Amino acid sequence: MSGPGADAAAPSDGAEQLRAYREAARRRLRERVGAIARGPVRAPLADVLRDHALVHLPPAAAARLRLVHPSWARVLASPLFAVAHAAAPRRGSGLFVAAAPDDPGLLFLPLDAADTVPSPPLAFLPASSPPAVLSSSHGVACCFSPADDAYFVCNPATGSWEGVPCPPCRITWPRPAIVVVFDASVYNFGGDFTLVCAFESAPGSGIYCFAVFTSVTGAWWVADAVAPAEGLIPASGVAAGGVAWWRTTIGTAVGYSPATGRVELAVCPGDSAHWEIGSAAGRLHCAVLAADDVVVFRLDGHGGCWEVAATVSVAEILQQRRPWQPDSSSDEEAGNRAEQDRTGAITAAAGRFRMPRDDVRLLPFQGTEVEVVLLAGRRVVAFDTARRRRREALLPEQPAGADWGAAAYAVHTNTLAQVARVVLMEPPDDQEVASPS
Known part of the structure; x- marks a missing residue:
């Protein structure tokens, strides 16, 4: 039907449809709001803290909160909480x-007073003397007892441990070059771990092979891959992104991935006499001492090239607190002085602070963020390059014959990670004679 009446009715029909659509939208919104209002009451603060904050506490602090409530004790004792932690x-x-090297003592130097381990000498291990900590990853450490010729994988924060057999190659140096690779993702419910041991194919050859042990197989095997790594430094081992890395005395870093069986090589981007490698956010980093600055580089996983991640002056890292404290005359004056302390004090200190590079040593580091760790005398200072904050610890007086500057340091992060049970298996037939003579 056509005509003036039909044309006049069309706009009216469109307006009715628009009103109906809007009313339906309002009705759906009212239903959703009503459903939310009829839902469960908002969780109490104690439950929010239990479910979301406990996982970020150090193990020692979390253990003290078991007595807060039975529900907190159940959460802290759960294996799922250990994985999340x-x-x-x-x-x-x-x-x-x-x-x-010949001192049986073992120290743990905490950078936070509340983030320590119950037994720094690792007395819970069945060793006749305190073992050496070879490496650590996400709270899981690999230890070696020279007196017993025994290897252990343990969690120093919880005291759990597992014994592992010796590698199929006899170690000819006092400290084996073993790196523990631990997957800290939420999918590693069993706490499975991998050990990678680098050893020279023949004494003095500079060619290194890699032996691998996994908690799943319960046996060592020697990989087919080899790498030139003259002067490999056993104590420099670190895990980053599932790869075991070491420094060498010739200014290179060599890595082996047990997942892919590939060898990776990287050349020091600066003065190889003053550099250290570490792990941050799952990627390999290195810190290089250049003149009065520390430059941190990050390894590009695609091209194997280094890129600058941060630069910080040694003077800023080792800056002492100002001798004066702000007056309480006004908040504004205190704020102004705090600003002067952050800016002008560092500049002034740079002019009067001149510590020779030989008196400053870079130490290994690991964590989510880049944190440069320096040893200056007995001071150990960890500097967060993003937040410009420092943590500091003081080594005890050096025992007779000891040299803190030449000691071996193994960086460790406390977690509640579980250590998988190991069922030892016999090595493959073709691996029984893998050890060099």
Whole structure:
């Protein structure tokens, strides 16, 4: 039907449809709001803290909260909580250090007073003397007892441990070059781990092979890959992105991936006499001492090239607190002085602070963020390059014959990570004679 009446009715029909659509939208919105209002009451603060904050606490602090409520004790005792705790982002807790190669003492130097381990000498291990901590990853450490010729994988924060057999190659140096690779993702429910041992194919050859042990197989095997790594430094081992890395005395870093079986090589981007490697956010980093600055580089996983991640002056890292404290005359004046302390004090200190490079040593580092760790005398200072904050610890007086500057340091992060049970298996037939004579 056509005509003036039909044309006049069309706009009216469109307006009715628009009103109907809007009313339906309002009705759906009212239903959703009503459903939310009829939902469960908002969780109490105690439950929010239990479910979302406990996972970020150091293990020692979390253990003290077991008595708050039975529900907190159940959460803290859950294996799922241990997995989540290991996967949560956190920074390095401290460093294991032996006073001297022939000294049986083992120290743990915490960078935060609340983030320590119950037994720094790792007395829970069945060893006749305190072992050496070879490497650590996400709270899981690999230890070696020279007196017993025994290897252990343990969690120093919880005291759990597993014994592992010796590698199929006899170690000819005092400290084996073993790196523990631990997957801290939420999918590693069993706490499975991998050990990678680098050893020279023949004494003095400079060619290194790699032996691999996994908690799943319960046996060592020797990989087919080899790498030129003259002067490999056993104590420099670190895990980054599932790859075991070491420094060498010729200014290179060599890595082996047990997942892919590939060898990776990287050349020091600066003065190889003053550099250290570490792990940050799952990627390999290195810190280089250049003149009065520390430059941190990040390894590009695609091209194997280094890119600058941060630069910080040694003067800023080792800056002492100003001798004066702000007056309480006004908040504005205190704020002005705080600003002067952040800016002008560092510039002034740079002019009067001149510590020779030989008196400053870079130490290994690990964590979610880049944190440069320096040893100056007995001071160990960890500097967060993003937040410009420092943590500091003081080594004890050096025992007779000890040299903190030459000691071996193993960086460690406390977590509640579980350590998988190991069922030892016999090595393959073709691996029984893998050890060099």
